[in-house]
Amino acid sequence: MTHSHAASMLADFFVQVRERTRQLAAPLSDEDCCAQSMPDASPVKWHLAHTSWFFETFVLERFEARFTPFDPAYRVLFNSYYNGIGTRHPRHQRGLLTRPALSAILRYRQNIDQRIATLLGDSRCHNECLDLVILGLHHEQQHQELILTDIKHLLSLNPLKPGYRRHETEHMEGGEPIESEWVCFAGGMQRLGYAGAGFCFDNERPQHTVYLQPYELASRLVTNGEYLAFVQDGGYVNPAWWLADGWDWLQTHAITHPLYWSPVAEGWHEFTLAGMMTLLAAAPVAHLSYYEADAYARWKGERLPTEFEWEHAALISAGAPSEELPMNDPGCLHPAVATGTGLTQMTDTLWQWTQSSYAPYPGYRPDPGAVGEYNGKFMVNQYVLRGGSCSTPKHHVRPSYRNFFPATARWQFSGIRLARDKTPW
């Protein structure tokens, strides 16, 4: 593929990704886009701006011929964590940025879009520049999922329980899920980590050898109905099932059920992006912390997989691919009932907590410069989630993809796939 062809394909991808972000914000008011529900979440407006800031700071500033910033103040306002870039607006005060207005941010996006398009059309745009644009787009796709998780959290705290998008409801049903079965893997010496020629994040490299004991994975995710049995068995009041830290966390926050569940007279409701719904027993249980996922697994006498087991299983036995949606169709933003055979629900339903703490691979080197702060700075006190969710952009994930959050995080689309050691016989 010639350089100009690559640049041209990238230009198309750029337009698609950027347009989808804008569409995700479309159902929301200016007020919805400005509020921040907690320090871990960001306002939608901030996501819209920060993803543009990324291109301006890491691409345009370096490669544009006569770079001038769109607005010098944005350099500080929309920096997320990059110490190499300088000071930042305090994370917990992002919701106070009523100015610049949403309309100004949308103009900012347009401006960046035009300048990146021009840059990509310039024959002097070389590989380093293209690579940073590609990084920026994958970065933006990550923020697309965060837009959905963050707005879900915000709306859930509103006593009116407003939905993000009404037409979700038509998807939110389904019959019984498939039976959960154990799928066996022999383990042994395996090469893990990204080895392809396409894009991956730095934390997926280098490819390296890992030795795995034989193991088994459940063929689908744990359902609401199965998790409810844990709740009803006193799961949240019996310390036997919980890590010590998890038990303290339960007590401190008086937690008695998953994040978006709420008890009603006749059973349970669940807050969704379509508003408040009856809890569907057949659908996968979602929005769990690591502590809850781990406690459930202990109660069942099983365990969570390691991230290496998950990746190995995904490499050799990915189930039938889910129906291909056009990249910019968000599909149903709620986890669907399991269907199919073999390992199902691997990447299109819920992120799956692993028991692996987030750590560098042997030989890991972050990228040079401020971009290198992307991943490595967070390799402590976080746990890896593998897969992808109903809210993850299509084609965004890979078997080697590593998501990570602290053990207390619940507002992500996170669920449980059980694992166990394979009993030799």
Add this chain to the structure above:
Amino acid sequence: MTHSHAASMLADFFVQVRERTRQLAAPLSDEDCCAQSMPDASPVKWHLAHTSWFFETFVLERFEARFTPFDPAYRVLFNSYYNGIGTRHPRHQRGLLTRPALSAILRYRQNIDQRIATLLGDSRCHNECLDLVILGLHHEQQHQELILTDIKHLLSLNPLKPGYRRHETEHMEGGEPIESEWVCFAGGMQRLGYAGAGFCFDNERPQHTVYLQPYELASRLVTNGEYLAFVQDGGYVNPAWWLADGWDWLQTHAITHPLYWSPVAEGWHEFTLAGMMTLLAAAPVAHLSYYEADAYARWKGERLPTEFEWEHAALISAGAPSEELPMNDPGCLHPAVATGTGLTQMTDTLWQWTQSSYAPYPGYRPDPGAVGEYNGKFMVNQYVLRGGSCSTPKHHVRPSYRNFFPATARWQFSGIRLARDKTPW
């Protein structure tokens, strides 16, 4: 005055007050109106809604013929503190109410306005009803000042330092202030508290006798220039001047100057409702906590007045009234340089901290019902401020008017009038 004449005058007053609240929000975007900068402050949208809620709950619900709520959810959402009314939305989460939208709240206001107008035009609207409308209007005027103090705080935290209203700047200058002089008062047995026939809040009653020792009050408020001398003398690093609690508060929050001051190379800037300005030495120092006001007074070898001294002085020697502005002209929203003779800057410049803790008057009885939670519930750990400020609606205050805030509050338009015991000779 006939009943219908009173009702008709009240209807005019109602229209004026309600319209002014709407005008105060006019320079702000939907986003500005939704954000909450701290638990002590409320979003402008919340103020717009809560003041309407007050009329709906305390007037319409009781006196309207076929009352139906505008929206039943608003009863909880926009209740501020009235336990007698039921549950409330948590105060620190008011900024998360992106729904109902600002536009919905403006429709709510219109609806309430029409229904109150109808009620006031109804000959069956008796005195109890009129009294509650009057209370609601004075309540709304209090929130008009809070709209200004709360939006000032929000905008001050925005790194862009945006102004609320640009045309303030033309007022923000002036020559030297008048010389500060001591005005003497003989004290003795005095009747204090409201004794007129008009409106007052329950905490201004009953009128009662107080014995005052002879005392003196400064003829004007302390200026920025005078306060700066305290700062430059190490006022914020010497515990000698501070109450023990105040000193702890300074250390915990690393406070080194008044709230809206910021040091720049060539001196000091001050954040105002017109944005960031050069600190004007001649203007009164504003936005101080009780601790700062008290520390300054000790450093000068003087003290703060009691609320009784202040009221007595206001009753017998109010200075020349400030130029009368039409009620709905907000005037300059920044404290002006002192002019005139006698006691100046009593009610139109800054609230003045007194050394009196907020307590009931002898014989005080709160109003019956939930309205009685208006004042009495807060009579602990608060200090009384007397007077009024540049942001207080015209004609809103009286010599007997009692404002009150915790000793740490700085975001109000609060300043210092010095007092001292009169030396007998």
Add this chain to the structure above:
Amino acid sequence: MTHSHAASMLADFFVQVRERTRQLAAPLSDEDCCAQSMPDASPVKWHLAHTSWFFETFVLERFEARFTPFDPAYRVLFNSYYNGIGTRHPRHQRGLLTRPALSAILRYRQNIDQRIATLLGDSRCHNECLDLVILGLHHEQQHQELILTDIKHLLSLNPLKPGYRRHETEHMEGGEPIESEWVCFAGGMQRLGYAGAGFCFDNERPQHTVYLQPYELASRLVTNGEYLAFVQDGGYVNPAWWLADGWDWLQTHAITHPLYWSPVAEGWHEFTLAGMMTLLAAAPVAHLSYYEADAYARWKGERLPTEFEWEHAALISAGAPSEELPMNDPGCLHPAVATGTGLTQMTDTLWQWTQSSYAPYPGYRPDPGAVGEYNGKFMVNQYVLRGGSCSTPKHHVRPSYRNFFPATARWQFSGIRLARDKTPW
């Protein structure tokens, strides 16, 4: 009285007071004397040392001929709040001072005792020196009560519920209390504050005129039985009775009854200095916060007295003095059932919360130098308690005596005397 006679009487008083402090610590182990149960309380060893530090720093350092400190480190270790003296050991870490050992502190006390005795025997010891010794002794008597309240709090947190002194139990009974009656006072212009020739703290001065409306005081304190009726009527779950701050405090700390009460199958137990006892309905309810005292009074339709009403009442109608005990007999360290006629239980049972916030009297001037930090620094966000308790040293209090604590303080011997406005007829 000649100077030498005064000095000689003072020397006797000095020996008595110092000896009593030592006796109060006698039933306690080295470990008991070292622990600190919360930042508001201090270890007994710290009290033993700090009261000696007071004499060393304010008396010996100024008046001893060839002063050398007992141990220079003690100047920092045992300074409580005197910024004028220099740095201090952090208050909340007093319990970590396992060194110096209790035995070293007892030697310190002996050393100070000898040197003060020598100083008092010296004819050159003039009035200023004598006055500071007297101040030090009254200061030490205050700490004697704190030794008892602080050790009571510490022992209450021990699951073994150990008593401080077993022989209390013989006193802890009694029949029915006297009937509670209203005692009327006409009020009017009154002179309050200390006017005698003896010792008083600076906050009791100057004497000044106050105007009082007619009022009534209850003839005895509220009993456990009466307070239990409030608890059983849902007093702790109904916000109607509580100040807003008090209600928040209840929720935050999940408070449902007085500090040392604990529910048992057959009713209530109360922790006392003699260990855990059955709650005696006839005895006065003790260890209440201001919020609880105020809420009870509202529930009864009455109010707390002002400190001025209390002092005036104490001046003109003190009941029959309680049986005179030798100064160093601590008597029963638990509040006794009311007996007698007129105003009873004024100074020997429990401190009585007043509705008066702690503030300077008109014309108040703190003493010069670091001693002046004794009282004035604390005149914010505290409420005055009047009277005295079963744990207050005999002869320590006066009608003008002002004790003060924050509204949340419960570990002091604090109770309720009701007041009401006198209905004119």
Add this chain to the structure above:
Amino acid sequence: MTHSHAASMLADFFVQVRERTRQLAAPLSDEDCCAQSMPDASPVKWHLAHTSWFFETFVLERFEARFTPFDPAYRVLFNSYYNGIGTRHPRHQRGLLTRPALSAILRYRQNIDQRIATLLGDSRCHNECLDLVILGLHHEQQHQELILTDIKHLLSLNPLKPGYRRHETEHMEGGEPIESEWVCFAGGMQRLGYAGAGFCFDNERPQHTVYLQPYELASRLVTNGEYLAFVQDGGYVNPAWWLADGWDWLQTHAITHPLYWSPVAEGWHEFTLAGMMTLLAAAPVAHLSYYEADAYARWKGERLPTEFEWEHAALISAGAPSEELPMNDPGCLHPAVATGTGLTQMTDTLWQWTQSSYAPYPGYRPDPGAVGEYNGKFMVNQYVLRGGSCSTPKHHVRPSYRNFFPATARWQFSGIRLARDKTPW
């Protein structure tokens, strides 16, 4: 070995271990033994009691013929974390247990000692019982080290900076350390985890296969002098070297140097168990958090080892064993300057932070019953330290031994051994 011979040898070991614990407390006063400096640390008295509680609860209660508890209250008071045993005294209030007295706890120890001795002499004492006694002794050895780290922390907060044991000072010197060299390891498939016939904790099992890339370890620990260069290079003010969480931790706690260092006019002092000493540049830097260890490694361009690298290296190339001390001679309680060749300072100097988060080995199963809460409950948000320290009992550690603490822990004897990937050539 016959059963009775094993029991007899165990009885000797029991006496030695128990006696050493008592000796460690011997230099301390009753007060020293009672205080708790922070929630992470426990009073020495509590360690003395809890280690006895372990034998009483897990051995005597199950195996003693006519078991009666020494004191039923101790079951709650001295339970550390075992939910299976019932309720516990709150961890942060252990310092308030002035009762039972130290003398009572010493009697408790004696009582348990006698009963265990009797049990071990009984021919019916079978293997399960012996195994629990052995577990209890290794548990007690862990608490022996905690006694030293906890008392060091307590004494360090005392402004008098008292030493635990004066005679340390004679050991605290030394010439230059050996040069730091890289020791190479080829990696490959390795069997790790405990495979011997002796005692190990459950978290060291099962033995399992791990694949290691080639790597190198530094031959000795990082010294104070080397670490000081990091400090002086602005290591604590440059976010480039720190994990994001670590940087937040630095800011929140205003940390600018290792825990026990303090700057003085002429350089640095270090608090030791012998009191305050001049910082010895040649000695290993100690009492670092994981964040500090990791930041130093990044600054050097190296990394921390994984726990698997460390164990593998320890297995194949342990340096010359340190001079054999009798088990109950604590030796020098301060890390010594490096001497020797090959990998030195592996187990007798400082625990070494690894980059491995604490997680179960493949196939890990905790022991059944409450004893199973010993290790597995803590496998989240902790990092593994390998080796042993100058304060670890002799013969207590193994190559497979896994110590673990949160990334913020600094009061342990923790240091840095650098690692790096082996560059292929």
